[in-house]
Amino acid sequence: MRIGLFVPCYVDAFEPEVGIATLELLERFGLTVEYPYDQTCCGQPMTNTGCHQEAAATEALFVKNFSGFDYVVAPSGSCVHQVREHLTAIPQTDEVKHVRAKTFELVEFLHDVLKIEDLPWAAFPHKVAYHSNCNALRGIGHARPTELNRPFFSKPLNLLKKVKGVEIVDLTRPDECCGFGGTFSVFEPAVSAKMGYDKVTDQARAGAEYVVSADSSCLMHQKGCAERLGVGLKYIHIAQVLNGAAA
């Protein structure tokens, strides 16, 4: 099984430890993971703004980098959602279709493909609020969103339950968007920041010490909001927790 690691641009630049944890975690399961050296981005910023043509070259580069793999794994629900649902600015060759179908977000890859049973190295004895990124939650089906009358399930919580000592706290508005929303956060800063403040407030009130998420973009935004509010919450990516990060 050839696995290509995709480290999204903002993870590459701002949260390299998330990329490192993802790589190390996959290796712990005995997988050989390759990192195509010329990768950049999935095209989401442009597509999100409606500028599909402007995303075409970036999409083509993505496919060129990753078409040789059986699976592409990335620690970002929103980038995976982009690849799977919206990588459409270039002709849909078999190669493109293959890449789109085989790109997995880390949590679902561990949960659905590897079906991991155990994380013996992982312990995180803290009160944790889990943040569901909207694209991961409703776009690629990480969990059952509160709106739907379907049986409850949650892939990230299933994984976190395997980590020793994790205590999950409940939020009042568990899967309300935090306001990052890609370019929304820069084009509508007032509403975006208010949503972030409300999210952070909910997390703090629930008694969380840490906020864990499968998306660095949401975390980056929430962290910025928490620091501005002076709330002492800490933000960490699920890849790091599952890889055995200590606090």
Add this chain to the structure above:
Amino acid sequence: MSADDLTPRQTEGVLHPEVRAPSDESERGPGGERLQHAEAASKPIRADAPREPQPRGAKVRGNRPIDQAEAAERFLAAPMHQKAHDERLWDVRRKRDVAAHGIPEWEELRELASQIKTHTLTHLDRYLEQFEAAAQANGVHVHWAEDGADHNRIVLDILRKHGAKSLVKSKSMLTEECGFRHFMAAHEIDVIETDLGERIQQLDDEEPSHVVMPAVHKTRLDVAEVFARTLGTDPDNDDAHYLAESQRETTRPLILKADAGLTGCNFAIAETGTVVTCTNEGNADLSGNVPPLQIHSIGIEKLIPRVEHLGVFIRLLSRSALGSPITQYTSHFRGPRPGTEMHMVLVDNGRSERLGMEEFWTSLKCIRCGACMNTCPVYRRSGGLSYGATYSGPIGLIIDPTFNKRKYSTLPFSSTMNGSCTNVCPVKINIHEQIFAWRKVLAEEHRIPLLKQGMMKAAGAVLSRPAAYRAAIQTADSALRVLPRFAVYNPANTWGKKREMPHAPRQSFHAWYRENRMKKGQDA
């Protein structure tokens, strides 16, 4: 989880005041019990509390694109209003969840409703003809209006023929769409709204801000102020019963002596030629049953084939809207009472054009429950008037541009596309995907700001060239310039105004990988 569990577990002093402030998102009655009737559940604000002027909606300047973000920012700058608005609508959303989860076949019902609407819309011509024939057989005069102006003219003609000077109207978003109130005022016809929320909006000369709760953006004190100004009530008394009763006392006589009544339509049944309206105040019944002349304005997308289909929608409508099992009054209007006349006006106003739009036609399934607005985090923090359009919130984002592509070109960007709207929609409109599709259409037609498109071009150029990308992010400072703010086209740092900037790490993942994982001689 009950609201009592939500007390802060962290010690005072550690937390920011915003976090410490008590949060009680549920509405409670005098005995502390949780109120279940969302429409009656606005919190009193003590008259001696500091007053905050009600923020007004978007500045509408002809056909110029609406600046929703600007209006939203002003709404956010009125924290009492913003908080009340957000919490009240979230409470309704929660009640909706409880109601929806209480019906095991909920998701099947949604699917069924969606299919009935798909079927009707794809055979609309047939059902409209059937409806017209059935209504005529019931003794109803049927009219066809191509657009809003047409609708207004037809109604005015009917009124003139009867020498009618006053008309009572029960809430109809369609007539808002047609600019009916202003048109009638210009022709010296008195139009009186009978829905409480709509009446408040009329007295304050504002549009409705929500399809189900037209005055939801107002606090009780705002209403007290409007009523004091227009009805002569006590400006310091914001008791809900006092306010509602004052409105009733002043409006009832107008209803009783009105020359004509006009209602909107929730469902129009092709089989029987019947119009069905759902209200919680019984006001459609007053408009329909009291005056001697009765008019119903019907958007052509309101058709459903048969009576037996109605139950599916009735079960979904109020649960989705307010979390209550059913609206208080579900009234069927079929034919004129003896000695009176009944008219139905079937209005297109852009609907058949929308029906031909491949990506957007399913928006015609909408039954106007407002659930997508209640769940929308942007709507809850912006207020419905910030959209500067008849329809606000998620459904507004996708239908407003079909009315006017230039004026509403910015609205599809007032969303994080989180998808919650799609999940609550009782007729399963893929709302957030249509928002996404609109952005593409607008960008292709160059209806997004040139600078924004230019920035995306630049971002695309950097992100598709590995070398350029590496150079751009190789130092922390330049990465900060390129990544979170790559799209910022104004000189102000919109990210940093309200949020701390991300702390740039020592090295990128890419650099770490080269240092730690690349084999010798493999350097790229």
